[in-house]
Amino acid sequence: MVPYRLTEVSDQLIGKIRSTNRRNLTWINEEPLYSNLTPAGSKPYTLFKSVYTNNTNRPQEYSFKTERTTESLCSISREQGYTIGAEAELTLKTPLTAFKLNFLLNVRLRLESEIAELKAGFKHEMHFNNLNENCQTEILTWGVDSSVQVPPHYSTEASIIIEEMNYRGSYSVVTKLSGNVTISIKRRILDGDELSGKRKQPLQSIPLFEKHTELMPPIDIMVRRKDDALMLPIRVNIAEVFIAYLDSPHCRKEVKQVVSVDQRKIVRLLSKGTCHFQFAMKQKIDLKENPIHMGNELMID
Structure with a gap:
């Protein structure tokens, strides 16, 4: 089995990723x-x-x-x-x-x-x-x-x-994984976009994520304009990301064999x-x- 890439979770949920910040993630390794x-x-x-x-x-x-x-x-x-x-x-x-x-x-x-x-x-x-x-x-x-x-x-x-x-x-x-992950997304501003400056807005209300609203946990993001592009930094609990993905029809069988979530707080990754x-x-x-x-x-x- 090809090992599963954690970034595929974000790819499935929100599309094109500019960068991912994992500094706030905590890794705990159990005895083998x-x-x-x-x-x-x-x-x-x-x-x-x-x-x-x-x-x-x-x-x-x-x-x-x-x-x-x-x-x-x-x-x-x-x-x-x-x-x-x-x-x-x-x-x-x-x-x-x-x-x-x-x-x-x-x-x-x-x-x-x-x-x-x-x-x-x-x-x-x-x-x-x-x-x-x-x-x-x-x-x-x-x-x-x-x-x-x-x-x-x-x-x-x-x-x-x-x-x-x-x-x-x-x-x-x-x-075991716990904590928050920040994902920055870059999208060019299109005609009809009403987002400008810096302000909070629910993620589900942004056109880029409309087709994925059934997958996303309730989080807010900061939207800002940079070089004629929308920079969307999303900060979300890693457990919520996996819960949404595991419950979605997009989740593959291989992922479910590797990933489980305890008490909606801790992600467990099994390697063999x-x-x-x-x-x-x-x-x-x-x-x-x-x-x-x-x-x-x-x-x-």
Whole structure:
């Protein structure tokens, strides 16, 4: 399902929009719900390997210092949601050991997790800025600065081994909207228009909105003349806008699946989707010693 755009509510209600001011809107994000969030298992792989050989009769100490990088992957698939204008930001983090992904949606999702302790390589937030973006990666640097003791006539193989985890699951999260939104509309003044100067007038009495009067809540607007155009700033409670739209014959089925209104004051927006995390979470150093077979050669120190 294509996520629903909030500005389509205003487009349906009042036609051509010049600008929308959302500074007075309040966003509250509820805790998300998860289902089928399961680990796909861990997979170790060798990130770096070095072999140290000691052909002497005394122990030798070698420096083992290196840095390597791994790539952590976070991907999402939106099945239901919304956007504000052209923006559809989403922010995710990796799951906790208990498979809980605490994230919030602002049209962005913020996951609260212990990623800093897991060393999984993601930033504090992973942002998905548009609807077409469904995968992001982060680079994590693994380092070791140590020494390796090699016995006489032995070779030692030192390896950096990374353990990688995979998680897949589904999420749903509710975002609450409340407050007022101001929409400014620009229309050229036509012959017969009696509106001029600055004055209050009921919205339903303005010709531009006559065909939409059954959708509009009872609000007043300020009308002013600017550059031979009518500038109509409308200030309305966001809940009233959605109530009018949900009750209208213009409301689509997809919108009703996303939007609901509580007590005529709070708009609830439901977002759903799937998520996948792949990241390296643990590093270990593996040492293997093997004797050097010299045959009948004479060893001289």
